[in-house]
Amino acid sequence: MRPYDAFLLISFGGPEGEDEVIPFLENVTRGRNIPRERLAEVGEHYFLFGGVSPINQQCRDLLAAVTTDFDAKGVDLPIYWGNRFWAPMLTDTLARMKQDGVRRVLALPTSAYCNWSSRTAYQEDIDRALADLGEDAPEVDLIRPFYDHPGFVTPLIEHTQAALDRLPDQQREGAHLLFSAHSIPTTMAEASGGPDHSFGPEGAYGAQLAEVARLVAEKLDREYPFEVVYQSRSGPPSQPWLEPDVNDRMEELKAEGVPAVVVIPHGFVSDHMEVKFDLDVEAKETADRLGMGYERALSSGSHPAFVSMVTDLVREYIDGAEPVRLSSLPRCNEGDRKCC
Template identity: 70%
Template sequence: MRPYDAFLLISFGGPEATDDVIPFLENVTRGRGIPRERLAEVGEHYFLFDGVSPINGQCRELIAAIRADFEANGVDLPIYWGNRFWDPMLADTVAQMAKDGVRRVVALATSAYSNYSSHRAYLNDIEAARAAVGPDAPEIELIRPFYDHPGFIEPLADHARDALGRLPEGERAGAHLLFSAHSIPTAMADKSGAPGHGFGPGGAYAAQLAEVARLVTERLGGGHAYDLVYQSRSGPPSQPWLEPDINDRLEELAAEGASAVVVIPHGFVSDHMEVKYDLDHEARATAGRLGLAFERALGPGTHPRFVAMVRDLVAERASGADPVGLGDLPRCPDGGSDCCPPR
């Protein structure tokens, strides 16, 4: 895997105790002028789970799985981990790599898609962390968005198949699939991806999400009706965000005569708090009120094919090989300064 001498996993981060929740949310929203009472309101989502987001624990599990896969396949790269908004903070990790003599790093973000929050913001944070460390900071190359890699698609299909199997037998064949992703402002979404590719409304982000939904449904036999829906909207009501909201679509499906749904959180690599609260708590309650049988699929997590994908992507980056993917959408250029602007 030369020319790299370390691998870095970069994630969002999350609180791991009730006392962490508000400081974590302050990190996430710093500079946006969000009132403290709004942070306290969002914090209630975390307090339902004793202030513990699942994301840090799942990063530890993923790192352990990647380390075992690297060792089993002769990949001699030490593994580091840094978060954008909570311990271990990315700047601290970059400082440790510099202290350890690491000079060139290949990094993977725990986000598969092209938009400002899931791609450009990671590139920006890498540069900010390197600037904070100074001239001894290692070079860090971020692996491309991997939304259509077989190692992402196949675990999603496997977990969706498992969720279908948990429905009552008579509901499985006709279950409606809802592919759910984090909503973002339409102004941000429309600019996601590389300029000039003409993705249309929703930009590369919505197009990639729709492509993954299609690819996963095909692997389930193609017999299920499905929709792309969104969750976790925030911000003022006057600001347009990507729609439809999953709860609104559940209302429509019940009115249309549906009796069972499987929710596939394909916008996430693993269970964020948005999955635990917005899907497992809120959407499940909506489905229950409407009389819909409801199952939620897991994200890729530590599925063996997803873990092997990480190694594949490191090798692809190291060798300069053509990207592997199942879809036909244009790709976001690595590190392009005009890719995925914030607005």
Template identity: 55%
Template sequence: MAYDAVVLVSFGGPEGPDDVLPFLQNVTRGRGIPPQRLAEVAEHYQHFGGVSPINQQCRDLLAAVRADFAAHGLDLPVYWGNRNWHPMLADTFAQMRDDGVRRALAFVTSAFGGYSSCRQYQEDITAARAAVGPDAPVIEKIRQFWDHPGFVEPHIDAVRAALSRLDPARRDHTRLVFTAHSVPVSMADSAGPHGGRYTAQLTETARLVHTAAAPDLPYDLVWQSRSGPPHVPWLEPDINDHLTALAAKGVTAVVVSPIGFVSDHLEVIWDLDTEARDTATRLGLEYVRAETPGTDPRFVTMVRELVQERIDPAGADRRRRLGELPMWDTCPSVCCVPPRRPS
């Protein structure tokens, strides 16, 4: 199959105080989030001048990927579009159409399966193409990468670096805590042939990082950034509740590794660097947060390798993987369909 472009697809984020509420309304449209919850989350952004780091992180990744493509002779232009804030996907696809792009591959900045981490991006791509019209380029999402060395190895090194900052005398009472974005339990267990993969894939990534970085330490996978109505069950425990439980068991130091994320956007720097750190301080826990891949050269190389896999008909035979879970290149239409919300 011939492709004539790549598009980086991300979540998007506000870049000024006036952007915050419209951005959050885009994110939560149709989800029944109470206005007071939106106001609470908006305040988190205002602590940083109303600016989320995610758009600049995408610009940095975009520049790194373009340079890597050029250095390795991959002659494909790389575009960028977001699902929730500018540059919006429909605007990017319209530009691609005007530039003569007919078929492109999408790299989504989410490593895992599941509704909000994969299928919803597919739906947003479809909606954006429909908005552009019949001449919109065909967009095909490349595979998930939760166990690709280019994603896992930067997390491994980040955990090692974080552990080196702890007091060695506390090693016997140190815990490794992996975090990812919580989702409704119904989405984590969503229907379809690949449904329910979100927690399984995160569990696999946690195992891979733990085994290579700190096999002597106990570890847990916990959740952060819950945003839904209180009556809807979400994945638990929350990172703050978990820290409280660890302190009660005699743990004196924690390394927190946000393996659910590819960069240090607001849900990392607020939920972990601010709220969770404050919880740890109150409990008397020594607390270090491991970095995310960002523009680590291995992560940038991974983007190119995933594109080359799809371009080359034999690419699936050369996948670089560290895990043991099933892998697929494309998701069927019934994959990760969440249950209908009560009317």
């Protein structure tokens, strides 16, 4: 087993004031030739919430809980935090770790699944930051995708049941479960299946999303129709992305006589801005316009089981503990450090 001398949480980052919104979005879209007016349009999502993304505070809360759990379970690692696109920046955090004498780092990305944007992009950002640090930069290992760990799935089961229970009895009887994840280009999804394409046309990402939806749905108080939908699509209309869109599917379900939906953001670790805007604002407005019952389940990230999962994952690497998985899906690109 590799000896580690620090734990690092890597997240996306987000603005914490109106003056930070556009600079943050410029960081996210750098090199992609996104028109300024498009940034302003997306910025309005943040301005609805005072320019504050929930994600940084969610990371602070998670780190505080993980620190307590590490102490209780005898995991003796200092904890660091770095973001890809806003303060505290990953590059600055890794530079501080080098100054602190950290040599080997075990890092957890706040993304549970395999695809380029949720896995490989993290590794590429790490590689660039370490190259800038030069000699004696720390070595960083990314913890495996954890979509099928009980600490991720169990909170989703509880939160989905709680959302169902909030529906009126008559609506609950005919409710449909929509498990929502961030859409990606179909070419990116296909690439996540590895060279043999063993995961099917939507790659490891689509297969893993479908598996988590199944794992959650089968543990509820009774059977409900369920499916995976997508949100947060961007890019030109000519480029195919994973579908169906959550709003489009709600339109179809209403036409089919479905009285209510529960939307579960199982593609995300926490209730960050894309969940708060795309589901709590846009999808809720769609439901209201259609006269359809609507509830949104919480994500996993604030649940005690999720906190405990972080410690369990660390123990896999520092103690050689057996990986805990609820699924029998193959590991995507086993042995490839970039995973997807």
